[in-house]
Amino acid sequence: MTTENNNLEREEAVVVALKATFPDLTARVKRIRRVEASVSKALTPSVLVHAKNVLGYKALSHISCVDWIEDEHFELVYILWNPDEKIQLLIKTLISRENATMENIDTIWRQANTYQREMREMFGIEFPGFVGAKEFLLEDWDDMPPMRRDFDTKEFVKEAFFLRPGREDAKDVRDTIAKRSKEEIPEFAKKYSREK
Amino acid sequence: MDTNDKGVRKIVDMITGFARSNSLFMLAYGTGCGDIEIPPAMTSRYDWERFGYRKMATPRQADVLLISGYLATKTLKRVIRSYEQMQEPKYVVAFGSCTINGGMYWDSYNTIKMLDHYIPVDVYINGCMPRPEAVMSGLFDLQEQIKKGEANGAQKYRENLEWYRGNQKKVIKNWVMPEYNW
Ligand code: SF4
Numbered sequence: 001m002t003t004e005n006n007n008l009e010r011e012e013a014v015v016v017a018l019k020a021t022f023p024d025l026t027a028r029v030k031r032i033r034r035v036e037a038s039v040s041k042a043l044t045p046s047v048l049v050h051a052k053n054v055l056g057y058k059a060l061s062h063i064s065c066v067d068w069i070e071d072e073h074f075e076l077v078y079i080l081w082n083p084d085e086k087i088q089l090l091i092k093t094l095i096s097r098e099n100a101t102m103e104n105i106d107t108i109w110r111q112a113n114t115y116q117r118e119m120r121e122m123f124g125i126e127f128p129g130f131v132g133a134k135e136f137l138l139e140d141w142d143d144m145p146p147m148r149r150d151f152d153t154k155e156f157v158k159e160a161f162f163l164r165p166g167r168e169d170a171k172d173v174r175d176t177i178a179k180r181s182k183e184e185i186p187e188f189a190k191k192y193s194r195e196k
Numbered sequence: 197m198d199t200n201d202k203g204v205r206k207i208v209d210m211i212t213g214f215a216r217s218n219s220l221f222m223l224a225y226g227t228g229c230g231d232i233e234i235p236p237a238m239t240s241r242y243d244w245e246r247f248g249y250r251k252m253a254t255p256r257q258a259d260v261l262l263i264s265g266y267l268a269t270k271t272l273k274r275v276i277r278s279y280e281q282m283q284e285p286k287y288v289v290a291f292g293s294c295t296i297n298g299g300m301y302w303d304s305y306n307t308i309k310m311l312d313h314y315i316p317v318d319v320y321i322n323g324c325m326p327r328p329e330a331v332m333s334g335l336f337d338l339q340e341q342i343k344k345g346e347a348n349g350a351q352k353y354r355e356n357l358e359w360y361r362g363n364q365k366k367v368i369k370n371w372v373m374p375e376y377n378w
Contacts, residue, residue: 139270140370146305153305162310164297
């Protein structure tokens, strides 16, 4: 893409259009063809409906979830796509991590059903009034939802499976290579070293 | 190993061993990403049919169960069922580092790490993923073992069923299968 092509008029227009209808929302242009909006939890469904029916974001590409464990919330990102304008719109909303619930939106896009099933299984987010098979990928899972960051995978693995001995002396790859080729490791990278 | 009263292998077992080792039917059940090496191995490039291997569609007709990579606990359940439905003589070839020690999934919450704790393994092939040459060399090892009458994983399984079942039930919590499938 050439630099002449880099004016962001179309993206700015989306921001203006969103703000005109929803004055409470913050939106910004992320880069060419990508706009990002942060919305409160209560407002999210109406913003999604508006984006779909009025602004032409017909396709829901994905719903992803980020676990901000330090701030004690989940961030849901609804990724919408406008096939005419070729612009991607990210609608982000924060929900509390305790008893996480979110509005069910599979009446707006049917494919949301699948994503919501996944989030229910992997993060434990409940969607009241939502109908979908209980299990998505896992079978007979009775532990904490595994994609939550407070789920300790390593401890779980030690409990649940047999580990073949010989893994304990695993070397830090970066350190080993640096030592062998007498390379300097930059200061900032040292805190990631596994070598004590 | 079957021996006669003088401690020598019976000739009839040598003959059956020879015959068995040269017509191995393999259950076409790909579990992990390693299964992508099987099409080149079985088609014209490496053409393993010339050594007597064939792919078979159902467990009841197969002799060899080739575990081609990582096993999610969900898949393990299906593998156990397939393995138990196979008729003896039956052999297991485990393929890829995932089956040996978990490979790159060694700290994954949903894949088993040591396959030989769940079903008996006759031959391990290491590599991530093993090339068709390695797969075939593993199968030659299996042939050698069968000829010598040493590939007795199925017998091991029968005799230590309780231990295997215990391990299996540790990961498959909701055991909705019959206690014994064959
Ligand atoms: S050993 Fe490697 S190629 Fe084989 S299943 Fe595991 S990750 Fe895939």
